Amino acid sequence: MREPNRPEERRRSRVKNPTAGIIKSESGVDKPKNTQIRSRKATADPVEDLTAILSQKVVGQPTATRVIIPYIQMYQAGLAPEGRPVGVFLLLGPTGTGKTKTVEALAEVLHGTEKNVLKVDCGEFQMEHEVAKLIGAPPGYLGHRETQPMLTQQKLNAVTSEKCSLSLVLFDEIEKAAPSMTRLLLGVLDKGLLRLGDNSTVNFEKSLVFLTSNLGAREMMKEINPEFGFQSARPTDRADLTSKLQSIALMSVRKRFSPEFVNRIDCIITYQPLTVESLSTILDQQITDLQNHVNTRLGNRSFMLEVPFEARQFLLKKGTSAEYGARELNRTIHRFLTQPLATMVATNQVNVGATVRVEVDEPGDKLHMRALESEASPASTHPTVLLVDDNRDLLHFLERLMADAGWTLLTAESATEAKRLVAEHKLNAALLDYMLPDGNGVELGVEFLQAAPNALVIVMTGTILPPEEEALCEEHNFPVLRKPFLASDVMNQIRSRLMPVSAVRA
Numbered sequence: 233m234r235e236p237n238r239p240e241e242r243r244r245s246r247v248k249n250p251t252a253g254i255i256k257s258e259s260g261v262d263k264p265k266n267t268q269i270r271s272r273k274a275t276a277d278p279v280e281d282l283t284a285i286l287s288q289k290v291v292g293q294p295t296a297t298r299v300i301i302p303y304i305q306m307y308q309a310g311l312a313p314e315g316r317p318v319g320v321f322l323l324l325g326p327t328g329t330g331k332t333k334t335v336e337a338l339a340e341v342l343h344g345t346e347k348n349v350l351k352v353d354c355g356e357f358q359m360e361h362e363v364a365k366l367i368g369a370p371p372g373y374l375g376h377r378e379t380q381p382m383l384t385q386q387k388l389n390a391v392t393s394e395k396c397s398l399s400l401v402l403f404d405e406i407e408k409a410a411p412s413m414t415r416l417l418l419g420v421l422d423k424g425l426l427r428l429g430d431n432s433t434v435n436f437e438k439s440l441v442f443l444t445s446n447l448g449a450r451e452m453m454k455e456i457n458p459e460f461g462f463q464s465a466r467p468t469d470r471a472d473l474t475s476k477l478q479s480i481a482l483m484s485v486r487k488r489f490s491p492e493f494v495n496r497i498d499c500i501i502t503y504q505p506l507t508v509e510s511l512s513t514i515l516d517q518q519i520t521d522l523q524n525h526v527n528t529r530l531g532n533r534s535f536m537l538e539v540p541f542e543a544r545q546f547l548l549k550k551g552t553s554a555e556y557g558a559r560e561l562n563r564t565i566h567r568f569l570t571q572p573l574a575t576m577v578a579t580n581q582v583n584v585g586a587t588v589r590v591e592v593d594e595p596g597d598k599l600h601m602r603a604l605e606s607e608a609s610p611a612s613t614h615p616t617v618l619l620v621d622d623n624r625d626l627l628h629f630l631e632r633l634m635a636d637a638g639w640t641l642l643t644a645e646s647a648t649e650a651k652r653l654v655a656e657h658k659l660n661a662a663l664l665d666y667m668l669p670d671g672n673g674v675e676l677g678v679e680f681l682q683a684a685p686n687a688l689v690i691v692m693t694g695t696i697l698p699p700e701e702e703a704l705c706e707e708h709n710f711p712v713l714r715k716p717f718l719a720s721d722v723m724n725q726i727r728s729r730l731m732p733v734s735a736v737r738a
């Protein structure tokens with residue numbers, strides 16, 4: 233096997249279009265940071281930004297992120313080798329641990345949508361004759377003109393975007409492919425070229441190729457010990473387990489594929505069984521996604537979903553499966569949360585602005601949902617937000633998004649302008665850039681609080697805050713949002729803080 237070929241050219245240059253939908257800092261002075269609010273240390277490296285965003289989406293698989301990202305950077309820097317794909321990765325490991333999710337998350341980060349992946353389901357190409365579906369039949373075969381090859385240059389180009397010209401190609405469940413397909417793949421991996429039935433070629437030099445496989449999954453399951461569940465493993469056991477899984481994976485790959493095939497793979501990544509902590513993080517994400525889905529789909533008629541700790545524990549317990557990984561969790565959420573919620577909405581049991589609280593039933597075997605009428609002001613669903621930043625692009629971008637959500641937006645490019653607006657309007661939240669042409673966002677926030685003590689103040693910054701400002705934010709409980717951040721992060725932050733759970737509990 234080729235040495236795990238991590239690109240040497242780990243350039244610190246700025247990635248041209250590293251991410252989509254991320255709000256970037258406006259000047260070279262602003263050093264981009266990660267998307268987390270206060271929970272991670274600041275970085276000055278765009279690769280770390282990409283890493284942070286990707287590892288937020290793909291939980292508990294740090295190796296995958298660490299290994300893949302340098303290849304993207306190498307491409308962005310124009311240093312990818314010619315005559316072969318930018319990178320070839322074989323993703324192995326138990327079901328439901330995030331192999332496919334990794335490719336989808338990359339597509340979302342690079343192209344703005346997880347759909348921008350050219351996916352070939354190798355299970356559909358188990359028989360030799362089926363391979364014609366992939367590359368089209370050669371001339372001379374009856375009906376060859378009607379066969380539309382699955383892999384064409386056009387289809388490869390269609391999964392790029394304005395933001396990024398790199399195609400992500402996924403060959404799922406590669407072990408199922410017929411031998412002739414593996415041979416075709418060999419050409420793709422080796423020369424970056426695929427010859428179609430009509431003798432034209434498809435060029436994969438601007439592609440990252442991902443192969444996923446369940447090879448060794450059964451042996452892995454034995455190691456994971458389904459009897460007690462992998463979560464009982466102590467940390468030392470876990471490290472041991474990791475290396476065992478890795479060697480099982482390698483062995484089964486060598487058994488199934490020829491050395492020349494294995495040699496053309498840049499990295500073999502073994503996905504780890506998800507720990508309880510990872511599953512718990514995924515659960516939180518799924519609940520947030522569900523809330524976002526409710527907000528986007530129902531718009532002005534949306535409501536707040538409240539899932540307390542006990543209910544989350546219930547879902548986690550039901551959704552933990554060594555065999556199916558996070559897939560079981562997804563099924564559990566669907567069964568106990570999404571479906572009953574849909575029934576409540578369909579039967580008009582939830583009023584606008586209400587809170588739906590999820591509770592564990594007495595015997596502890598079911599979840600129960602209760603709609604609580606909201607005493608909260610419309611502020612929680614239609615807040616008035618003040619945005620202060622001298623970056624017009626950012627103002628306009630957020631303005632459009634918030635307007636779409638039915639929020640009222642006030643914008644200012646300076647502290648002076650902002651103070652005038654505060655005097656004239658009643659605000660629910662203020663989003664303040666730290667560096668303003670005529671002042672600083674933290675001090676402005678403190679001033680605002682005097683006028684509107686209940687308003688939510690969020691500080692945005694591209695630089696590390698000086699200690700005294702950091703202390704002020706701490707003291708006044710201002711969340712600090714580091715640029716770049718996703719627009720959805722800031723909207724969710726405002727939503728979750730403005731929905732006064734205590735008000736509806738009363």
Ligand SMILES: Nc1ncnc2c1ncn2[C@@H]1O[C@H](COP(=O)(O)OP(=O)(O)O)[C@@H](O)[C@H]1O
Pocket residue numbers: 289290291292293326327328329330331332333334444503514557558559562
């Ligand atoms: N590491 C992970 N981080 C976040 N979500 C995950 C992770 N692993 C699995 N999931 C969830 O489970 C679903 C199935 O995961 P998938 O990536 O398709 O599994 P597989 O490893 O079998 O390809 C995903 O759509 C996602 O919702």
Ligand SMILES: [Mg+2]
Pocket residue numbers: 331332333404444
């Ligand atoms: Mg998969």
